[in-house]
Amino acid sequence: MSQMQKAKVIRQKKVVNKPLSKIQSFFDEGFQTPQWLKKKVSRRSVLKSAAGAIMIAAIPMRSWSAESNDKFISALQTNPWLTLDSVLKHLLPESPTGPCAEDIKATQYLYNVVFEQPTDDTEIEFIYKGVGWLNGFSQSQLQKSFVSLTFAEREKILKAISKSSAGENWLSNLVGYIFEAMLTPPSYGGNPDGIGWQWLEHQAGFPLPPAGKRYYELPGQSISKLGDKKSSKHSDATTVLSHQQYTRKQIGTRKA
Amino acid sequence: MKYDICIVGSGAGASPVAYTLAKAGAKVLVLEKGPWLTEKEFYKDELAISLRDVYNPKLEDEQHVIEEEYQTEAGESFWQGEATSESGWSFWNGTVVGGSSNFMSGYFHRLKPVDFRLKTEFGAIKGANVEDWPLSYAELEPYYALVEQVVGVSGQVTAHPHQEPRSTDFPYPPLAEHGISSWIDNSAAKIGYHTVPVPRAILSQPAMGRNSCEYSGYCSSYGCSSGAKGSGRAALLNHAVATGNCTITPHAKVYKIETDNEGKISGVLYYDKAGRKKKASAQYYVVACQAVETSRLLLASRGEKFPNGIANNSGQVGKNLIFSGGGTGRGDFFYQDLSKEKQAQLKQVGPFINRALQDWYQIDDKAFAGVNRDGKAKGGTIDFLFYQNPIARAQSTKWQVDESQNSEQLVWGEALKQSMKKEFTSYKTLRFEVFNDWLPTDNCFVALDDEVTDKWGDPVAKIRIGAHNHDLDVGEYLAEKAEKLLVAMGASNVSSSISSAPASNLMAGGCRFGDDPNNSVLNKYCQAHEVDNLFVTDASFMPTGGSVPYTFTIYANSFRVADHIKARWQKSSN
Numbered sequence: 001m002s003q004m005q006k007a008k009v010i011r012q013k014k015v016v017n018k019p020l021s022k023i024q025s026f027f028d029e030g031f032q033t034p035q036w037l038k039k040k041v042s043r044r045s046v047l048k049s050a051a052g053a054i055m056i057a058a059i060p061m062r063s064w065s066a067e068s069n070d071k072f073i074s075a076l077q078t079n080p081w082l083t084l085d086s087v088l089k090h091l092l093p094e095s096p097t098g099p100c101a102e103d104i105k106a107t108q109y110l111y112n113v114v115f116e117q118p119t120d121d122t123e124i125e126f127i128y129k130g131v132g133w134l135n136g137f138s139q140s141q142l143q144k145s146f147v148s149l150t151f152a153e154r155e156k157i158l159k160a161i162s163k164s165s166a167g168e169n170w171l172s173n174l175v176g177y178i179f180e181a182m183l184t185p186p187s188y189g190g191n192p193d194g195i196g197w198q199w200l201e202h203q204a205g206f207p208l209p210p211a212g213k214r215y216y217e218l219p220g221q222s223i224s225k226l227g228d229k230k231s232s233k234h235s236d237a238t239t240v241l242s243h244q245q246y247t248r249k250q251i252g253t254r255k256a
Numbered sequence: 257m258k259y260d261i262c263i264v265g266s267g268a269g270a271s272p273v274a275y276t277l278a279k280a281g282a283k284v285l286v287l288e289k290g291p292w293l294t295e296k297e298f299y300k301d302e303l304a305i306s307l308r309d310v311y312n313p314k315l316e317d318e319q320h321v322i323e324e325e326y327q328t329e330a331g332e333s334f335w336q337g338e339a340t341s342e343s344g345w346s347f348w349n350g351t352v353v354g355g356s357s358n359f360m361s362g363y364f365h366r367l368k369p370v371d372f373r374l375k376t377e378f379g380a381i382k383g384a385n386v387e388d389w390p391l392s393y394a395e396l397e398p399y400y401a402l403v404e405q406v407v408g409v410s411g412q413v414t415a416h417p418h419q420e421p422r423s424t425d426f427p428y429p430p431l432a433e434h435g436i437s438s439w440i441d442n443s444a445a446k447i448g449y450h451t452v453p454v455p456r457a458i459l460s461q462p463a464m465g466r467n468s469c470e471y472s473g474y475c476s477s478y479g480c481s482s483g484a485k486g487s488g489r490a491a492l493l494n495h496a497v498a499t500g501n502c503t504i505t506p507h508a509k510v511y512k513i514e515t516d517n518e519g520k521i522s523g524v525l526y527y528d529k530a531g532r533k534k535k536a537s538a539q540y541y542v543v544a545c546q547a548v549e550t551s552r553l554l555l556a557s558r559g560e561k562f563p564n565g566i567a568n569n570s571g572q573v574g575k576n577l578i579f580s581g582g583g584t585g586r587g588d589f590f591y592q593d594l595s596k597e598k599q600a601q602l603k604q605v606g607p608f609i610n611r612a613l614q615d616w617y618q619i620d621d622k623a624f625a626g627v628n629r630d631g632k633a634k635g636g637t638i639d640f641l642f643y644q645n646p647i648a649r650a651q652s653t654k655w656q657v658d659e660s661q662n663s664e665q666l667v668w669g670e671a672l673k674q675s676m677k678k679e680f681t682s683y684k685t686l687r688f689e690v691f692n693d694w695l696p697t698d699n700c701f702v703a704l705d706d707e708v709t710d711k712w713g714d715p716v717a718k719i720r721i722g723a724h725n726h727d728l729d730v731g732e733y734l735a736e737k738a739e740k741l742l743v744a745m746g747a748s749n750v751s752s753s754i755s756s757a758p759a760s761n762l763m764a765g766g767c768r769f770g771d772d773p774n775n776s777v778l779n780k781y782c783q784a785h786e787v788d789n790l791f792v793t794d795a796s797f798m799p800t801g802g803s804v805p806y807t808f809t810i811y812a813n814s815f816r817v818a819d820h821i822k823a824r825w826q827k828s829s830n
Contacts, residue, residue, distance in 0.1 A: 035342070090668070090669070091668040091669065091672070092668070092669075092672065092673065093669055093670065095670055095673060097670065097673040097674060097677060098673050098676070098677060117308075155669070158668070162665075162666055168666055171666055171668065172654065172666050175654045175666070175668060175672065176651070176654075179647050179650040179651065179654075180303070180307075180647055182650070182676075183302070183646040183647045183650060184301075184302065184303055184647065185299070185300075185301055188303065197646070199677070200646070200676065200677065200680035200681065201603075201680060201681050202646045202680060203473060203605040204300065205300025205472040205473055205474030205478070205644065206300055206470070206472045207299055207300065207472075207481055208299055208300060208301065209299040209301045209304070213296075213297065213299060214301075214303075214304075215301060215303050215304035215308050215310045216308075216310075218291075218293070218297050218304070218310060219291045219292075219293060219297065220290065220291030220293075220352075220507075221310060
């Protein structure tokens with residue numbers, strides 16, 4: 001009898017996938033879930049962690065420079081940020097249940113992800129492309145851009161695109177950033193005064209990173225400055241990893 | 257400058273050598289691939305520690321190839337590698353000064369006498385390469401006691417069926433305990449289990465220039481900002497540097513140990529921060545880069561006398577790599593089922609659970625259907641813990657599971673808010689982890705990959721991770737015992753998962769020590785059989801790993817080897 005574990009059966013399926021730049025809509029059959037996203041999706045079911053308790057710590061608030069804020073305010077006036085803001089507000093709407101996207105500064109956090117955190121270009125391209133596909137679909141169905149729709153129309157459009165693999169991927173990725181905006185230290189641009197922690201009765205640890213000590217500002221990390229992002233190049237964009245990738249390391253690792 | 261001692265790596269295996277030799281007056285050079293961070297760079301930041309994994313290399317820059325076993329449609333099995341930049345499965349555990357000891361939980365269980373002679377106690381197991389250690393518990397015991405003093409271990413000795421012999425009491429009292437610890441004790445007593453207070457490498461009182469624990473509740477896997485956690489950096493390297501005899505060079509990636517045509521080491525070659533090639537030389541060389549990278553460095557260090565890598569003319573380097581068998585389990589406690597007082601106890605954040613079960617450290621149970629005779633086998637340890645990371649916890653809330661369709665649907669809007677609120681505020685999960693021996697086999701080893709290279713162009717380590725079925729049998733036996741305790745405590749949704757996939761932070765072996773140069777790389781003093789002035793002091797030396805986390809034993813053994821090197825250095829310099 002073999003002493004080894006039961007071996008896995010390899011299944012390979014042939015897929016004709018197009019590069020992201022050639023995809024025209026959420027419903028394009030040439031779309032294949034990007035490698036970076038596949039990794040987190042396949043592991044989502046095993047991800048459960050953490051604990052809940054009463055939030056007591058005082059949270060440092062200021063972290064966002066006036067210059068960054070001006071650029072953010074100006075970016076919000078046009079696409080893709082106009083639409084992204086609108087989608088995030090729909091995904092986490094105002095209600096008595098708890099804070100909404102605006103309360104947790106979800107758009108501001110996403111802006112930090114794109115412009116300050118060293119997020120890979122392929123992921124940013126996917127986030128931006130989705131805005132184009134969303135507005136294209138909205139125009140084709142209701143002859144209006146997404147931001148001009150009523151709440152009910154937005155819901156209908158998002159439900160429709162979530163039926164496609166690309167649409168589900170795109171929305172799921174944004175919801176992932178809503179979680180981060182809700183639950184990361186406030187120096188990253190979301191979760192002002194720890195509002196997300198308070199709502200979920202989560203007690204944060206201490207000390208928390210102030211601006212200047214965020215993960216991409218630690219010694220040994222490469223710093224991406226606001227506005228520099230678009231000039232960076234990647235020779236093999238399909239193999240890069242997502243920021244939001246929840247690795248097996250977190251799951252398989254035991255505390256030693 | 258020629259140093260007395262050159263150490264490659266700076267973690268739990270390296271720092272005791274630096275500490276001991278620098279204090280003795282030797283000139284020590286420590287070459288560390290990562291940056292030199294201090295308490296000022298460690299925050300309770302989930303993005304930094306896990307989601308962006310910033311204390312480790314980017315996998316596109318430096319990675320591994322993991323070989324797993326597959327089967328064709330025709331039923332033939334074969335091994336196939338996958339680069340970790342593709343899978344995202346990182347095998348890095350802390351690339352900074354102090355290494356992964358910065359990010360340990362510091363469960364400091366000692367090995368027990370039986371761990372040093374598994375083959376003698378339980379006999380050979382078919383398909384496994386079990387060997388006794390060339391060392392007894394009694395010989396290592398004084399070094400466990402030394403580590404408890406100088407690294408700083410907080411704990412409490414209790415009478416226990418599997419309590420190992422100790423020459424001293426713990427130097428620091430136990431850390432503050434969480435309310436649930438007494439629930440565990442009470443339920444365990446009712447079902448005949450004996451709980452063990454877990455010793456931790458965390459200071460419960462200020463000492464040795466370090467602060468005591470601040471109880472932030474985010475200990476495991478987070479870098480310590482108070483200095484209480486006994487990392488190699490905080491506990492040992494800071495003192496080594498203070499002697500004036502120890503130089504730490506961060507951002508120094510050693511890629512080869514160079515030998516001359518007589519097989520003598522002429523120096524170690526490394527890339528500095530700017531990528532320039534540099535060379536360092538010393539009288540004694542110590543390698544401690546964590547098991548996989550230590551084997552990789554030795555295999556990559558070819559020379560005229562070592563065509564297959566330094567110290568590898570026996571072909572043993574990289575072989576008999578081990579991880580830790582076992583897995584994890586959980587049970588949920590819903591607040592609505594608890595009194596107000598119990599709710600408050602459960603919701604507490606900060607103090608430690610610090611409870612383990614070692615009742616089955618040796619299994620003697622006819623019902624155990626392992627490969628061994630008469631239900632006797634080496635068992636293991638069960639530890640209890642909470643997870644803190646809220647972003648990881650939130651992930652499940654965006655999927656609504658439709659069991660009839662066996663599908664998941666993305667949710668948003670009000671449904672998402674309700675789902676998040678319920679997840680975070682209605683219950684708390686108590687988890688356990690099972691640690692049992694990972695048997696060494698011919699299908700778990702390190703080699704150099706033929707294709708994949710790192711950012712400097714050097715071949716990366718290929719790791720074959722085959723596990724022995726016996727490890728699963730033992731792990732499942734232990735998990736069942738732990739589940740029984742959770743049920744006795746009144747937990748809901750009790751479950752466990754024992755896996756043959758290795759925990760990548762629990763690695764050892766690859767350069768095992770032994771008396772026979774034909775089936776081991778190192779001798780009893782962790783000196784290479786084939787090279788007089790080369791020592792390996794991380795977990796690579798272990799022929800078998802025991803059933804507890806490795807760090808404590810790495811520290812103790814490294815102090816033991818450091819004493820040996822110190823004696824040789826002192827003799828040669830007189």
